[in-house]
Amino acid sequence: MNALLKHRLTWPVLALVLLLLLNQLFRADFLAVRVQDGHLFGSLIDILRNGAPTILIALGMTLVIASRGIDLSVGAVAAISGAVSCTYIYNSPDPSSFRTAAVAVVIAVAVGLALGLWNGFLVSVVGIQPIIATLVLMTAGRGLAQLVTDGQIISVSNDSYQAIGAGFFLGLPISILIAAVAFGVAGLLTRRTALGTLIEAVGINPVASRLAGLNARNITWTVYVFSGLCAAVAGLMISSNVTAADANNAGLYIEMDAILAVVIGGTSLAGGRYSLVGTLVGALIIQTLTTTVYTLGIPPEVTLVFKALVVIIVCLLQSSKARALLGRRRRPVTEQSEVKVSI
Amino acid sequence: MNALLKHRLTWPVLALVLLLLLNQLFRADFLAVRVQDGHLFGSLIDILRNGAPTILIALGMTLVIASRGIDLSVGAVAAISGAVSCTYIYNSPDPSSFRTAAVAVVIAVAVGLALGLWNGFLVSVVGIQPIIATLVLMTAGRGLAQLVTDGQIISVSNDSYQAIGAGFFLGLPISILIAAVAFGVAGLLTRRTALGTLIEAVGINPVASRLAGLNARNITWTVYVFSGLCAAVAGLMISSNVTAADANNAGLYIEMDAILAVVIGGTSLAGGRYSLVGTLVGALIIQTLTTTVYTLGIPPEVTLVFKALVVIIVCLLQSSKARALLGRRRRPVTEQSEVKVSI
Amino acid sequence: GGGSDAGGGSDDGITMGFAQVGAESGWRTANTKSIQDSAKAAGVDLKFSDAQQKQENQIKAIRSYIQQQVDVIAFSPVVESGWDTVLKEAKDADIPVILTDRSVDSADTSLYKTFLGSDFVEEGKKAGDWLVEDSASTDGPINIVELQGTTGAAPAIDRKEGFEAAIAADPDLTIVESQTGDFTRSGGKQVMEAFLKNTPDIDVVYAHNDDMGLGAIEAIEAAGKVPGKDIKIITVDAVKDGMTALSEGKINYIVECNPLLGEQLMDLAAKVVAGEEVPARVVTEESAFTPEQAKEVLASREY
Amino acid sequence: MNEIVPVVAMAGISIEFPGVKALDGVDLRLFQGEVHALMGENGAGKSTLIKALTGVYAIDGGTITVMGSDHRFTSPAEAQAAGVSTVYQEVNLCPNLSVEENILLGREPRRRGGISWKEVRRKAREVLGQLQLGHIDPGSVLSSHSIALQQLVAIARAVQVDARVLILDEPTSSLDADEVQQLFAVIRTLRDRGVAILFVSHFLEQVYEISDRMTVLRNGKLVGEYLTRDLPRMALISKMIGKEMDALAELEDAEGRRQSDRTQDAPFMQAEGLGRKGSVRNVTVAIHAGEILGLAGLLGSGRTETARLLFGADRSDQGSLRIGGTVRTLRTPRSAIDRGIAFSSENRKEEGLIGDLSVRDNLVLAMQASKGWLRRIPRATQDQLAEKFIRALDIRPASKDALIRNLSGGNQQKVLLARWLITNPRLLILDEPTRGIDIGAKTQIQKLISTLASDGMSIIFISAELEEVLRLSDRIAVLKDREMVADLANDGVTMEDVMTIIAGTNA
Ligand SMILES: Nc1ncnc2c1ncn2[C@@H]1O[C@H](COP(=O)(O)OP(=O)(O)OP(=O)(O)O)[C@@H](O)[C@H]1O
Ligand SMILES: Nc1ncnc2c1ncn2[C@@H]1O[C@H](COP(=O)(O)OP(=O)(O)OP(=O)(O)O)[C@@H](O)[C@H]1O
Numbered sequence A, B: 001m002n003a004l005l006k007h008r009l010t011w012p013v014l015a016l017v018l019l020l021l022l023n024q025l026f027r028a029d030f031l032a033v034r035v036q037d038g039h040l041f042g043s044l045i046d047i048l049r050n051g052a053p054t055i056l057i058a059l060g061m062t063l064v065i066a067s068r069g070i071d072l073s074v075g076a077v078a079a080i081s082g083a084v085s086c087t088y089i090y091n092s093p094d095p096s097s098f099r100t101a102a103v104a105v106v107i108a109v110a111v112g113l114a115l116g117l118w119n120g121f122l123v124s125v126v127g128i129q130p131i132i133a134t135l136v137l138m139t140a141g142r143g144l145a146q147l148v149t150d151g152q153i154i155s156v157s158n159d160s161y162q163a164i165g166a167g168f169f170l171g172l173p174i175s176i177l178i179a180a181v182a183f184g185v186a187g188l189l190t191r192r193t194a195l196g197t198l199i200e201a202v203g204i205n206p207v208a209s210r211l212a213g214l215n216a217r218n219i220t221w222t223v224y225v226f227s228g229l230c231a232a233v234a235g236l237m238i239s240s241n242v243t244a245a246d247a248n249n250a251g252l253y254i255e256m257d258a259i260l261a262v263v264i265g266g267t268s269l270a271g272g273r274y275s276l277v278g279t280l281v282g283a284l285i286i287q288t289l290t291t292t293v294y295t296l297g298i299p300p301e302v303t304l305v306f307k308a309l310v311v312i313i314v315c316l317l318q319s320s321k322a323r324a325l326l327g328r329r330r331r332p333v334t335e336q337s338e339v340k341v342s343i
Numbered sequence C: 001g002g003g004s005d006a007g008g009g010s011d012d013g014i015t016m017g018f019a020q021v022g023a024e025s026g027w028r029t030a031n032t033k034s035i036q037d038s039a040k041a042a043g044v045d046l047k048f049s050d051a052q053q054k055q056e057n058q059i060k061a062i063r064s065y066i067q068q069q070v071d072v073i074a075f076s077p078v079v080e081s082g083w084d085t086v087l088k089e090a091k092d093a094d095i096p097v098i099l100t101d102r103s104v105d106s107a108d109t110s111l112y113k114t115f116l117g118s119d120f121v122e123e124g125k126k127a128g129d130w131l132v133e134d135s136a137s138t139d140g141p142i143n144i145v146e147l148q149g150t151t152g153a154a155p156a157i158d159r160k161e162g163f164e165a166a167i168a169a170d171p172d173l174t175i176v177e178s179q180t181g182d183f184t185r186s187g188g189k190q191v192m193e194a195f196l197k198n199t200p201d202i203d204v205v206y207a208h209n210d211d212m213g214l215g216a217i218e219a220i221e222a223a224g225k226v227p228g229k230d231i232k233i234i235t236v237d238a239v240k241d242g243m244t245a246l247s248e249g250k251i252n253y254i255v256e257c258n259p260l261l262g263e264q265l266m267d268l269a270a271k272v273v274a275g276e277e278v279p280a281r282v283v284t285e286e287s288a289f290t291p292e293q294a295k296e297v298l299a300s301r302e303y
Numbered sequence D: 001m002n003e004i005v006p007v008v009a010m011a012g013i014s015i016e017f018p019g020v021k022a023l024d025g026v027d028l029r030l031f032q033g034e035v036h037a038l039m040g041e042n043g044a045g046k047s048t049l050i051k052a053l054t055g056v057y058a059i060d061g062g063t064i065t066v067m068g069s070d071h072r073f074t075s076p077a078e079a080q081a082a083g084v085s086t087v088y089q090e091v092n093l094c095p096n097l098s099v100e101e102n103i104l105l106g107r108e109p110r111r112r113g114g115i116s117w118k119e120v121r122r123k124a125r126e127v128l129g130q131l132q133l134g135h136i137d138p139g140s141v142l143s144s145h146s147i148a149l150q151q152l153v154a155i156a157r158a159v160q161v162d163a164r165v166l167i168l169d170e171p172t173s174s175l176d177a178d179e180v181q182q183l184f185a186v187i188r189t190l191r192d193r194g195v196a197i198l199f200v201s202h203f204l205e206q207v208y209e210i211s212d213r214m215t216v217l218r219n220g221k222l223v224g225e226y227l228t229r230d231l232p233r234m235a236l237i238s239k240m241i242g243k244e245m246d247a248l249a250e251l252e253d254a255e256g257r258r259q260s261d262r263t264q265d266a267p268f269m270q271a272e273g274l275g276r277k278g279s280v281r282n283v284t285v286a287i288h289a290g291e292i293l294g295l296a297g298l299l300g301s302g303r304t305e306t307a308r309l310l311f312g313a314d315r316s317d318q319g320s321l322r323i324g325g326t327v328r329t330l331r332t333p334r335s336a337i338d339r340g341i342a343f344s345s346e347n348r349k350e351e352g353l354i355g356d357l358s359v360r361d362n363l364v365l366a367m368q369a370s371k372g373w374l375r376r377i378p379r380a381t382q383d384q385l386a387e388k389f390i391r392a393l394d395i396r397p398a399s400k401d402a403l404i405r406n407l408s409g410g411n412q413q414k415v416l417l418a419r420w421l422i423t424n425p426r427l428l429i430l431d432e433p434t435r436g437i438d439i440g441a442k443t444q445i446q447k448l449i450s451t452l453a454s455d456g457m458s459i460i461f462i463s464a465e466l467e468e469v470l471r472l473s474d475r476i477a478v479l480k481d482r483e484m485v486a487d488l489a490n491d492g493v494t495m496e497d498v499m500t501i502i503a504g505t506n507a
């Protein structure tokens, strides 16, 4: 029991469950999932499908944060990726073929990787502070996306493309399947290889890692590239879900959601230890929160306040837990600082 | 010369000068300042007046960042402060009297302090990570502001109130005078007393500071309260400048501008050493940048990209400087880490 | 489709799900209020939600309406495109959809019953036409500066287009500068300040909404010029503050963009639910105001 | 052993930092199968020379030859790849990672692409075993261990690879006798395997015990290279400090301090069964004014944790604490400081230094903190204090404005000591105050402590060097397994006595 209380995931999971029950309370069939024209249908499915982009981006964000960085540009990257792919499809000779969609996806992913490289370059080689380095792309990115779509909203109709964000496979939303795969891959990559440990090492003590002979630079670089990749795929989901690219609004504020997800998941922004599963739970909490607002019919004026309250409660639970733990561990000062030290 | 190159302020100042010259190049009378109905008039004055809120907020942000924190809520706080004061004036019996304006200001400032206390509480007492703690108010704050104005744009006509943001004293914009005073006070407070050093100490090594008997908690708390105060006053300027409170748009994205200003000014987001003057220069660069866009008539679509480019160039200059220094100083490990360690 | 009427659709009155864009401006708030009031008046059970400018949220809201099996769904799309999927879902659940204020660019118009709202291009055109007519008497070039709305936003694009089309009629009229003021007062003021320094002889300001116009007025006054005289000002929206300025002669012409489409909406809703035919496009009754007209209507202005 | 070609030969190495010429034409030769001691005062340039070799710092002049070929490492990674394995002076590990992860960081054993955590665990166990550290759990988080243990882990990491050159910068600074012996055992086996070992320490007896050859530095200059057996201690000392000085004699008269018994007058601080869950238990001591209480115990026995309890750095949850007769609970260091208690931590890097602040700021920090931020200590006073203590403790470089992180380990330690001396507390708790400090300075500091005590300051003295404790203290509290087992007046207590107590209690 005590061990359970101590576990970093207990509180987030609890919060998620409570949120779902709350919804169930207001709408008896909330948790119900029925099959409708061949695929699963219901609020839970919606939560998963709409949550997929956030989950994906939060995944990339987790590694970035573990390395003591942060990536504010994810929203913009998502927008660009959507813009690029849709514009390509829009202008291609046969805008509805599978091939076109495939090429569009490849291009978008490539762009995402490139942008990730750029971020990583600024941070690890040039040595600009992550929040600034990525802030640059965060602002410029929207501009770029607008240039691509030249200020218009590009809508496409291509079933294969639409499938990415709105399609189903074996009854499950394809988007969530993609996210799941990404998670699996990331999990393996970081745990089966040493990457995870190395990232943590760099995040905790860059000096030590360098003295230990690690190539901090490449590790840092890698995480930003990965984050860019995740953002690009998320961008595909978002645009394909609405079969259109909106340079201004696609993935707006998603970076904040992702960061929140990571933190709610119990990863410290000071870098170091991280938990992918935690992030997953965090992202789901945030998505469920949005849905809750609509199920409960919370008046628009107080929506933001409501959301903020929930977030703060989760954080409080966690940190009070942290404080409780202080009692048991050895070097409280450090502990405490860990909570404080960090932006 | 060499010493000059090494000085942390050289590059920012240079960048500022270049920007101004660029404008001058496009508009011969850009730097000209003439007297018009009793006060100074010209682009430079505009830059100062429109820059005042950013300067003020960046000032508060500098101390927060020096203590290893960050305050994302400043924009929301500014909006709330404006909303509160304007709503008060709007509903007061004689909405145009000096007394009303004075009371409104007092209320707004009080609110700002309260919100600062709240942030400080979350960070220093509860121990929530600053970026999250303030993110909460950042989102909820807009909601609160909307509740105050109930979604309307509250316009007021009160000369004394309007003076704050749009008025002139001895030919100079009152807003910039306020900002100047704030800077003076902050400078004195931090340098003539030990506050500055203590903030830096907490920012550099919280654990050691605590063991040395510093009351890290109170110090952290103080900086957030101060930041809240600055944001509130900035909010007054913004709303009074347009004699209206706009819950949605007042101070939107100003937190990012402020953070940029601080960093451009040469303060590390990792906390520790800070430079108020640097921040001032940084804020002016950012404001001038906006003006430049108008003077050069850069089309809105590419504005963001243009701004981002300039910012990145400034950062590059600074960090390449840092790298150049490495050559002389040869403390790669720590240096590098210093650049990297920081979110 | 929705078999049992479990959700909200009660037999006595209509249940309407309305997904609002947000509460980003006074105009929008008035729009919301009008819809809520007329719903009450018409005895419509209104389920209201606010998407905070995010299409994703709006789609969620609509989906939840579909699940609650309301009788009719109305919404002002945050953006033009990307609605096919959700609209299709609504159609499958045979719930009629009414678009208000902003349109969607979906190819398949059968996805919604009708679009009730202003025609932004038309608004821009009205503004342009007035200027052409007003400056017919004076000859010699006329310098116009334009305060655009948020870059990429539909109203901004259309009002620009309509205006430019209209002033093409008179070669003397040229837009010398055009920047975005993000639909906000401080935006309008700051941009106008810069314009005043860049171009000494500005004759006309065309602002995509009242707020930016009001900001511009302050900038003009600060520059020691008289708004409405030295520099003519044309805006779109006609919110109360704007109308006041207009009545004071600080603004010369305001094209109305009427948010009070509540009543029209409820009529249409009643019709569609009853299965009657409705025109695919219903333009909100909108006029435009000169200072004189402003003085008359000002008192009776609701927003 | 064959001396034909040195494994590493550094010649005419020069490194200059802004202001200081850290190294000036220094030579160093390492031969395989030999333990080479690098000797010098604090700030002599030992660590810098090591960092120059391992590619942390680029050198301004000179040549480095590795295995015969002219070679210059541009990064620690390269040095490692070339078989040069190093333990730097400051423990540089990742506190949040587990012990095993730290030991094998960057060279995790792989199997079929992925790494095998079983293998990681096995290797970690193996090397910990070599250092007689079988008892610590390789999976435990590093930060849960004391600084001394962390240092041993760092050593384990270094010896885990079969390197051709092993560099140990003050590895023994916070180890006590047993650990030192275990370390030496390992060093000997490696040496016999033909590894070239560079060893830095300020403990002469250790140097004489383990080293075959030594290089002496003074103020960044080379004094000379000698065979250990040809160089008597006194000669070595005078070569290091550059003047004839009878350090041992000084040690003698430090020892000759009166055995005062102050137990009759009321104690300044009195702990009754003080303890903390998961940490130390049943600490019962009384400290009188002008008394020096030594804490004796083996590594991990709980000395540091006891100190932290008495200072309020950790909160006690058992027993009671009386200060000046009245019962107090110390919630924060601050509340302890307000009652005239000071604590200089053993972990100078994480719990002492404010790296980016100047020596001056670091010196006055504690005093400033207790004055409060409003009452800033005037610059003039700050400078006086700084100059005074820079002189008193012979801190080098003698500049108030140098950033403390640029000082050498020993000099940093001196500054931190001064930080507390300035506040002139009633009870001064010193945890490993002489860690990494050279003999000259050490005798100074020991004298200083005695004088302070005679002037009526109470002192709790913790040191891994038991002799030091015995020599200085009036009374000695013995800890074992994080529990206090004895409290004896120091009338000629010998190391054997203490050891028997420690051994005895587990019967
Ligand atoms: N990064 C640096 N910047 C400036 N000066 C430095 C730097 N590193 C070392 N120094 C100076 O170089 C000199 C030698 O330092 P070093 O650490 O090598 O001494 P050391 O022999 O290791 O002393 P100790 O025995 O105390 O560890 C010192 O005067 C120190 O102040
Ligand atoms: N939470 C914990 N988990 C595991 N071990 C712990 C914990 N807290 C304390 N310890 C152990 O308790 C021991 C006592 O620590 P302390 O630093 O007080 O020992 P010490 O007597 O000072 O020895 P040293 O010479 O290493 O300083 C440490 O070795 C540490 O490993």
Ligand SMILES: [Mg+2]
Pocket (backbone or CB within 6 Å): D046, D047, D048, D089, D169, D408, D409, D410
């Ligand atoms: Mg050293």
Ligand SMILES: [Mg+2]
Pocket (backbone or CB within 6 Å): D146, D147, D303, D304, D305, D346, D431
């Ligand atoms: Mg200890």
